[in-house]
Amino acid sequence: MILIFLGVLILVAGTVLKRSASAGSRYGGVATTVGIVVIVLGIILSAFKTIPPGKAGVQTLFGKVQNNVLESGLHVINPLVDVTPFNIQTQNYTMSAIHSEGDVSGDDAIRVLCSDGLEVTIDLSVLFRVDKNKAPFIYQNIGVDYIDKIVRPVARTAIRDNAVNYQAVDLYSTKRDEFQSRIYKYIASNFAKNGMELQQILVRNISLPASVKASIESKINAEQEAQKMQFVLQKERQEAERKRVEAQGIADYQRILSTGLSDKQLQYESIKAQKEIALSQNAKVIIMGNGKTPVILGNQ
The missing domain is CATH 1.20.5 (Single alpha-helices involved in coiled-coils or other helix-helix interfaces)
Structure with missing residues (x-):
C-alpha cells in the first residue's frame, strides 16, 4: 500500500515537471516512468499476502472491516486492503505475586476479601484462544488490545465477585474446586460474548494471612x-x-x-527316651527303672 501511494506521488511529480518550463522538465519523463513502475510493483506486492501459521488475517478496506477472514497461507487480495493478523493459538495470561511469572511485571496477584472478612491472595492463569470467525468482530468492537480490555478485567472481576461467597479456609482447602468451577463459568460466558473461547483456568496458589x-x-x-x-x-x-x-x-x-496321659504311658515314654540316650555314643551308664529293680545298660 505504501509503495502504491509513493508511486502516485512520483507520478504526479513527474507530470508536473513535464509541464513546467524549468530546466528540470527533462526529468519529468523519467519521474513519470519511475512512478508507474513503483505503482505496479506496489500493486503486485500488495496483492499477495502470506498469513503465518496460528494466525488469522482481518481485512480492512478504507476503514471498513471485512467479514471474510484470511486463514494461514498465501492469498491474492485487493491491493488496497489492509490485513491485520490475529493470534488464534492458545494464549496464557498469568497474574502472579511472583515478579517473574506474571504478564505484568511486579506483584500482580489478586487480593480479595472473603465472607469472613479475611483477605486472601490468589494467583491465576487463564488459557484462552480467539475464535477465528469472530476476529473481525473483535477488531471492530474491541481492538487488538483485547487482553487488556477483556481478559484481564474479566478474570479479576470473576475472582472478586465469587470469593465473597466463601470463607478463607474453605477456599484454601475443601471448596477450592467448587470456587474454580464457578469462576470458570463466569469467565467462559463473558469471553463467548466477546469472540473468545476459554479453554482452562488454573488457580495456581491461594495464600492465607499468616x-x-x-x-x-x-x-x-x-x-x-x-x-x-x-x-x-x-x-x-x-x-x-x-x-x-x-x-x-x-x-x-x-x-x-x-x-x-496315664502312668503307664508316661513310663513307656520315659523308657523310650532313656533308650535313645543309651544308644548315643556319649552315653556310658544308664540306670533305668522305678528305683526298686534298676537295670544298668552300657556300651561294653
Whole structure:
C-alpha cells in the first residue's frame, strides 16, 4: 500500500515537471516512468499476502472491516486492503505475586476479601484462544488490545465477585474446586460474548494471612498426633490379644496333658527316651527303672 501511494506521488511529480518550463522538465519523463513502475510493483506486492501459521488475517478496506477472514497461507487480495493478523493459538495470561511469572511485571496477584472478612491472595492463569470467525468482530468492537480490555478485567472481576461467597479456609482447602468451577463459568460466558473461547483456568496458589496459616498448621498437627495415638492404641490392643491367645493355647495344652496321659504311658515314654540316650555314643551308664529293680545298660 505504501509503495502504491509513493508511486502516485512520483507520478504526479513527474507530470508536473513535464509541464513546467524549468530546466528540470527533462526529468519529468523519467519521474513519470519511475512512478508507474513503483505503482505496479506496489500493486503486485500488495496483492499477495502470506498469513503465518496460528494466525488469522482481518481485512480492512478504507476503514471498513471485512467479514471474510484470511486463514494461514498465501492469498491474492485487493491491493488496497489492509490485513491485520490475529493470534488464534492458545494464549496464557498469568497474574502472579511472583515478579517473574506474571504478564505484568511486579506483584500482580489478586487480593480479595472473603465472607469472613479475611483477605486472601490468589494467583491465576487463564488459557484462552480467539475464535477465528469472530476476529473481525473483535477488531471492530474491541481492538487488538483485547487482553487488556477483556481478559484481564474479566478474570479479576470473576475472582472478586465469587470469593465473597466463601470463607478463607474453605477456599484454601475443601471448596477450592467448587470456587474454580464457578469462576470458570463466569469467565467462559463473558469471553463467548466477546469472540473468545476459554479453554482452562488454573488457580495456581491461594495464600492465607499468616495468623490463619498458623491456626491451620496447628490443627493439622493436632490431627496427626491424634491419628498417631490411635495407631499406638490399636497396636497395643493387637499385642494384648496376641498374648491372650498365646496364654489360652498354653493353658489348653497343659489341660490336655494332665487329663490325657496315664502312668503307664508316661513310663513307656520315659523308657523310650532313656533308650535313645543309651544308644548315643556319649552315653556310658544308664540306670533305668522305678528305683526298686534298676537295670544298668552300657556300651561294653
